[in-house]
Amino acid sequence: MSSSSSNPANFSSIPVLDFSLIASPSTKPEFIAQLRHALINVGFLYLSNSPIPQTDIDKVIHYIPLLFGLPQESKDVIAMRNSPHFLGYSRFGAELTKGAVDQREQFDFATQHETRWKGKEDPEHYRLWGPCQWPDEKLIPGFKVAFQSYLSQVEALSLHFSSLIAEAFGLGPEGLSQFYDEPKLMQHRAKIVKYPVVNGGSDQGVGPHYDAGFLTFLLQASDHRGLQVQNLAGEWIDAPPIPGTFVVNIGKALEFVTGGLARATSHRVLSPKGATPRYSVPFFQNIGLDIRLTEHVLQFPPEILELRDQRGSVKATDSVNFTEFDKEPSGKVNLIGRVKSHPDVAEVHYPELFKQIFPTGSHGLGSAY
Numbered sequence: 001m002s003s004s005s006s007n008p009a010n011f012s013s014i015p016v017l018d019f020s021l022i023a024s025p026s027t028k029p030e031f032i033a034q035l036r037h038a039l040i041n042v043g044f045l046y047l048s049n050s051p052i053p054q055t056d057i058d059k060v061i062h063y064i065p066l067l068f069g070l071p072q073e074s075k076d077v078i079a080m081r082n083s084p085h086f087l088g089y090s091r092f093g094a095e096l097t098k099g100a101v102d103q104r105e106q107f108d109f110a111t112q113h114e115t116r117w118k119g120k121e122d123p124e125h126y127r128l129w130g131p132c133q134w135p136d137e138k139l140i141p142g143f144k145v146a147f148q149s150y151l152s153q154v155e156a157l158s159l160h161f162s163s164l165i166a167e168a169f170g171l172g173p174e175g176l177s178q179f180y181d182e183p184k185l186m187q188h189r190a191k192i193v194k195y196p197v198v199n200g201g202s203d204q205g206v207g208p209h210y211d212a213g214f215l216t217f218l219l220q221a222s223d224h225r226g227l228q229v230q231n232l233a234g235e236w237i238d239a240p241p242i243p244g245t246f247v248v249n250i251g252k253a254l255e256f257v258t259g260g261l262a263r264a265t266s267h268r269v270l271s272p273k274g275a276t277p278r279y280s281v282p283f284f285q286n287i288g289l290d291i292r293l294t295e296h297v298l299q300f301p302p303e304i305l306e307l308r309d310q311r312g313s314v315k316a317t318d319s320v321n322f323t324e325f326d327k328e329p330s331g332k333v334n335l336i337g338r339v340k341s342h343p344d345v346a347e348v349h350y351p352e353l354f355k356q357i358f359p360t361g362s363h364g365l366g367s368a369y
């Protein structure tokens with residue numbers, strides 16, 4: 001067997017972890033061992049039997065086609081361009097990755113938060129977090145309540161999951177707590193995304209990229225393949241929808257503070273073929289706005305680091321993003337990412353930063369995150 005095929009990091013499928021295993025002390029160690037493997041070698045996993053009731057998830061799935069089916073003018077009323085928090089609606093084709101259009105339409109939402117920025121004495125990146133723009137309740141009754149409830153449950157799950165990650169790395173359950181502020185100072189983001197059918201031409205739903213933060217919890221909300229994940233050898237592995245699961249993956253910030261122990265894994269979405277669009281709902285767990293990652297690099301037991309060294313490092317990736325993510329406060333890093341991926345919004349609300357990042361103008365080109 002070649003070293004490449006015997007390396008578990010050259011996975012050919014994504015592991016499925018059963019969250020119900022953590023309920024009993026006799027099965028929890030098995031879950032923790034599977035989690036350790038998934039974090040180090042894959043950077044992606046499916047989570048089944050989460051505590052979030054399937055009926056609450058089904059409600060969200062039910063609303064998605066209704067949301068995109070709203071009249072164009074009632075979507076444009078809540079355009080992201082109105083929001084200094086980069087929350088709201090983006091038309092099809094508004095983002096690019098690797099210079100090519102991402103063929104998706106999306107709404108950016110977030111967990112509830114009052115704007116923390118109180119004026120010029122506060123750092124500008126405090127403006128990043130604030131209230132959502134919701135569609136008109138009369139046009140889509142019940143959506144806001146259902147989605148807010150979903151988001152707060154995924155938030156709780158993601159924080160619980162962080163404590164399990166800390167355990168898997170030998171840190172103890174509070175090992176990652178330093179990255180989160182008290183709940184009222186935190187906001188987590190989510191998108192509801194539609195990938196329309198394309199027949200012919202580019203099939204880029206979203207181009208190869210890494211996620212930026214700590215943890216992403218993705219709900220694949222329709223029965224379409226398309227999500228693909230790149231293993232250590234650079235091969236694209238399918239991550240098809242599995243009903244009743246979340247796809248969980250690691251972002252660059254968690255990879256950085258774990259010294260590469262947890263893998264951020266390159267991924268992409270191919271546009272659906274056939275008759276119906278693909279829908280998905282990624283939830284991005286944030287860390288505190290003031291955290292500078294370089295000040296929080298974690299130490300691990302030697303037997304854990306040994307597992308990372310056995311894995312090796314990425315030989316090939318098709319992803320491009322990520323440079324300046326470690327020295328600035330996390331809020332500033334996120335803000336820069338938002339400016340790059342939504343320059344039209346940035347030009348309105350952050351004209352100075354926009355000019356620094358696009359000294360000759362953005363020419364309508366963003367670079368998607």
Ligand SMILES: O=C(O)CCC(=O)C(=O)O
Nearest residue numbers: 193211218227269280282
């Ligand atoms: O839609 C998906 O399945 C994945 C989307 C994604 O990777 C992202 O928005 O970061």
Ligand SMILES: [Fe+2]
Nearest residue numbers: 209210211267
């Ligand atoms: Fe992603």
